[in-house]
Every structure is written in C-alpha cells, then in structure tokens.
Amino acid sequence: QRRLPARPVVSRTVETMVGPVHVERPYFYCPAGCGGVYPLDQALDLAPGRKQLDVQQAAAQMAIEMPYEEAQRLFSTLTGVELGSERLHTFVHQAAEGLSVLDVAPSREEIARHIEEMAAGRFRRPVLLLGIDGAYVPTRPESARLRQEGQRRCRARRASWHGQWREAKGFRLYLLDDERIVQLVSWHQIQDETQLGAALTQIKEAGLLPEEHVRLCVVCDGAAWIWKHIASLFPSARQVLDYYHCKEYLHKVAKVHYAAPERALEWVEATLTRLYLGKVGWVLGGLRRMQPASDEARKAIDNCWEYLHAHRDRTHYGKLRRGGYPIGSGGIESANKFICHVRLKRSGAWWYVTNSNEMLALRCAKYNGTFERVFERYRRRLRKT
Secondary structure, X not given: XXXXXXXXXXXXXXXXXXXXXXXXXXXXXXXXXXXXXXXXXXXXXXXXXXXXXXXXXXXXXXXXXXXXXXXXXXXXXHHOOOOOHHHHHHHHHHHHOXXXXXXXXXXXXXXXXXXXXXXXXXXXXXXEEEEEEEEEEEEOOHHHHOOOOOOOOOOOXXXXXXXXXXXXXXXXXXXXXXXXXXXXXXXXXXXXXXXXXXXXXXHHHOOOOOHHHOEEEEEEOOOHHHHHHHHHHOOOOEEEEOHHHHHHHHHHHHHHHOOOHHHHHHHHHHXXXXXXXXXXXXXXXXXXXXXXXXXXXXXXXXXXXHHHHHOHHHOOHHHHHHOOOOOOOHHXXXXXXXXXXXXXXXOOOOEOHHHHHHHHHHHHHXXXXXXXXXXXXXXHHHHHX
C-alpha cells in the first residue's frame, strides 16, 4: 500500500508476429519482500522471454501438424522469426502442460448451439454418436532420458533402449445426419480403461451432453471394458456392435470352414442378411449346427458364436438403420487416423509417454475448435506466476 520510486529505465526487445519490438520501461522494487516488477510488461501482457505468445501459438500450431525440425524450418521461412526445434518443443510442452478433457472440450453453450442447428426443421432429435477405440503409438521408455556416462548433453541413444507400442485409448462425440457429421469432442491419451472412464465421467458430470435433446448412440467393437463403462454412464443409450468388426468374425469362419471361395461368400452374405433382419437367433443356431472341417474351423466358429451371443442385443442393424442410427464405427476410426496416426506414427518417431499425451491433447483441441482457448489458459497461468 505504498508508492514505489521508479528505478532507471530498462530496455527490452521482444519478438512478435509483426517483428521485433523494442520496449523501454521503468523498474520498481519493493524492499518489503514483494520483489521487482515491471508494470508496463503487465499492462502490455508481455510473456517472459524474447518470443511472445503470438509467436509461440503460431509455432505450436505448426508443430502439432509436422515433425519439430520440419516445423521449425518452415516457420522460420514463412515468418522470418528464427526458432530452434528444441525451443519449439518447449512451447508445445508449456502450452499443453496439465491439460484435461474439460480443458480441450467445447463449452456447454457451444455444444448446445451445434445441436440446435442440427435439429432445426427436423421432426426427430439429432443422433449424437459416441465412439470409443484405441490407436497404437510408438513409445520409448523414460530411462532413455537419462544422460549416458561421458555425455555432455542428455540425448536418447537408440542402441540403449527398446521401443514399445502402447495403445492411446480415446473417444469421440459427434452429431450425425444424412448429409454430414459435426465434431463435438475428441479425447485421446495413452491411458488405461479406468482413466478413459474417468474422462467420460467428467464430460457427463460437467453437463456437456444434453441427453434430453439428442438420441445418444454408442458404436464400438466387442471389447468388454467399453460396454462396462457405457452401461454405468449411459444406460439409456442405443448400443450398436460395429458392423464391420462383426463381418470380420464371419469372414474368418467362412475362410477356414469352406474350401470353395464361392460357398464361403454365399454363407457370409446370407448370414449378414439374417443379422440385418434381426434374426440373430437364427445365426447363432446355424453356427451351432455347423460341422467344422478342422480344429481351426471349430475354434473360429466357437469364437464367432461367443462374440455374437455376448452382443446379440446390439446387432439389429436393419432396425437401427431405419431409425437413423449408424452401424459402423468409421467416426472414431477417422479420429484415430487424424489425431493419432498422422502426427505420432511418423517414420522413426518414438515418443515419451508424457510428450505424446501433450501432443495428443493439443491435436484434440485443434479438432474440437478450442486451440485458442488452450492458449488463453496458458496466458492466464503466466499472469499468475
């Protein structure tokens, strides 16, 4: 509560997207323990360091689309701002630090607006799709970070560690009609099923899904852990077993049971027709009556019967199509491709789990339309510190 005398003016040069800016501002110091402060820096919202937030945001947008070194070269060429690839990596880490599913998800009002636009002029409520699946990501162990004896710098040496493919589990929520799909929320991380269930719980408890205004539909493969979370969180949702995973099981049975390809194709098409007509009981009975030609065929038939029996209430494909529901999980498969595969599955790329999750979080923010909000969160965090 006291006035502080201004110390001599201190100059500073910062780099922005409009070029370098030279700033001269007074310095104040509080001897009571508050420390030194530059009020003009706070008024101009200048970030620590030479590169300002507009530069950091633009650089991070390029880094989430392409490898760091390529992004660094292209950014320097297009903007004239020199930036090292390691510095670019730091910007991505700082912006993505501590991001959760609610940080990258659109607001309740934005989701409600999309639903209202989709429902305009329609008799039935729009279909809201939830897809859950996983995509494998090449990872390296945390021990690769350790500095080797005699090294001046800490760099991972490929010869001293072995990579591992780990599953990035994720979900996607999107609206669907006859002409298009509207993206709402995607969230992918290298995580276990409990963590993914916790993220879905956060989405529901935050009230982001107005279930009374949509027809919620879940389309997934036959993984038991997925349906366990769906039963506990969305018991009233329409549940659909992915049609194309079902076809894979039937084609495998036909391939090992029938010697003639024509017979195999005929059986698969007839069986899929029965499933489409809701005759799953006929299909299960037919599988039980089949006389397997080999042990391999017997195993395939048993696996197919168990798979269909466990999901018999999720295979009424004809009825689902007439109701406007999808029967395939293409929406989540494309999310796996554009969010995970395009950026993380590069030739020779091996990711630390922390770095991969930060990259996935920023890519989810991009496709959710919340990338600007993520950087505003980063800006607020800088102000507090």
